[in-house]
Amino acid sequence: MESLTSRMQAVQSPIIPVVGELIKNSPGTISLGQGVVFYNPPHEAIEFLAKFLAEPANNLYKSVEGIPPLLTALAGKLQAFNGIEINGENCIVVTAGSNMGFMNAILAITNPGDEIILNTPYYFNHEMAIAIAGCRAVLVATDENYQLRKEAIAQAITPKTRAVVTISPNNPTGVVYSEAALRQVNQICANHSIYHISDEAYEYFTYNGVKHISPGSFGNSSEYTISLYSFSKAYGFASWRIGYMVIPQHLLVAVKKVQDTILICPPVISQYAALGALQAKEDYLKSHIGAIAQVRQLVLDSLNRLQGLCSIIPANGAFYFFLKVHTQMDAFELVKQLIQEHKVAVIPGTTFGIDDGCYLRVAYGALQKETAKEGIERLVQGLETIVRS
Numbered sequence: 001m002e003s004l005t006s007r008m009q010a011v012q013s014p015i016i017p018v019v020g021e022l023i024k025n026s027p028g029t030i031s032l033g034q035g036v037v038f039y040n041p042p043h044e045a046i047e048f049l050a051k052f053l054a055e056p057a058n059n060l061y062k063s064v065e066g067i068p069p070l071l072t073a074l075a076g077k078l079q080a081f082n083g084i085e086i087n088g089e090n091c092i093v094v095t096a097g098s099n100m101g102f103m104n105a106i107l108a109i110t111n112p113g114d115e116i117i118l119n120t121p122y123y124f125n126h127e128m129a130i131a132i133a134g135c136r137a138v139l140v141a142t143d144e145n146y147q148l149r150k151e152a153i154a155q156a157i158t159p160k161t162r163a164v165v166t167i168s169p170n171n172p173t174g175v176v177y178s179e180a181a182l183r184q185v186n187q188i189c190a191n192h193s194i195y196h197i198s199d200e201a202y203e204y205f206t207y208n209g210v211k212h213i214s215p216g217s218f219g220n221s222s223e224y225t226i227s228l229y230s231f232s233k234a235y236g237f238a239s240w241r242i243g244y245m246v247i248p249q250h251l252l253v254a255v256k257k258v259q260d261t262i263l264i265c266p267p268v269i270s271q272y273a274a275l276g277a278l279q280a281k282e283d284y285l286k287s288h289i290g291a292i293a294q295v296r297q298l299v300l301d302s303l304n305r306l307q308g309l310c311s312i313i314p315a316n317g318a319f320y321f322f323l324k325v326h327t328q329m330d331a332f333e334l335v336k337q338l339i340q341e342h343k344v345a346v347i348p349g350t351t352f353g354i355d356d357g358c359y360l361r362v363a364y365g366a367l368q369k370e371t372a373k374e375g376i377e378r379l380v381q382g383l384e385t386i387v388r389s
Contacts, residue, residue, distance in 0.1 A: 048276025066094030083217030121352035169317025319365030342382030
């Protein structure tokens with residue numbers, strides 16, 4: 001029993017419920033913490049639920065990798081938006097969110113003791129999945145602008161390395177990686193016969209004319225690129241738990257074993273909703289992401305008042321800023337004070353693997369303009385009060 005307990009003790013506790021409990025104990029707190037959007041799924045998604053309910057056989061188990069109509073629709077989306085052609089070398093697997101896609105990938109490509117390279121700051125659930133699988137996360141720091149350092153990635157590869165993970169647009173920093181940088185990572189992975197796991201949950205959230213790039217679209221990349229996608233962000237589907245992955249064909253049997261064991265099949269009702277969401281008019285995404293872009297500018301303008309107290313990288317993707325606060329305070333202690341004394345919540349950078357300073361992730365996607373304005377004012381005033389005291 002001790003060995004079983006210690007294995008999970010090595011996995012960090014999810015920070016969102018911890019901060020959520022602090023928020024619950026401090027009524028009136030505005031959360032700039034969890035990475036969700038403020039809007040609801042498109043009406044087309046809800047309309048497709050009637051199609052699910054009209055067919056009694058939909059209450060039975062369905063295909064492990066997803067229902068055929070959704071797989072066909074996703075193939076069309078991947079071709080049109082991502083430039084990824086589904087061919088004999090790759091395939092789509094529908095998952096219960098892209099977190100499950102990542103877990104599927106890790107279990108399919110590793111043995112206990114293998115290594116996965118994460119660029120820091122990392123997404124905490126990635127690091128947790130690697131630990132749960134009995135593998136080791138090898139951390140490679142990004143540069144001062146949170147961009148990839150290809151030489152450092154190459155130097156971190158050992159005979160036990162099985163994959164390099166990139167997230168673009170990035171959680172928690174919000175930066176978007178260039179095509180050149182992603183091509184370099186792909187080439188490194190090809191040269192070493194390892195996988196490039198590309199998490200693209202925020203693919204639609206780019207600003208100032210910046211374009212999202214999918215490594216799976218690069219020539220001859222199908223054999224070693226694993227691409228992860230989600231409906232949670234762009235379509236407001238957080239609790240519906242639906243995402244998908246594009247994997248090399250040779251991994252399909254292994255991934256199906258994992259998915260059949262954990263899930264049997266992705267929730268069919270959610271697959272119908274996803275199929276409906278893909279029918280939504282272009283204006284659905286354009287208008288909502290446009291509203292988030294306005295909030296982003298408001299947040300950035302307010303944070304710029306903290307020059308001298310914080311270092312701010314004005315990232316062009318996702319809905320996050322990752323602040324370095326010029327203080328000796330522990331990041332979690334600062335988060336607690338902000339909640340308890342200033343009624344505003346953010347996430348400590350230690351959760352994302354950064355412990356050489358005080359960092360905070362600020363999320364702005366969940367709030368409409370007026371609430372976001374009030375929340376960011378509380379954050380600015382709180383940091384000015386606490387850090388200068």
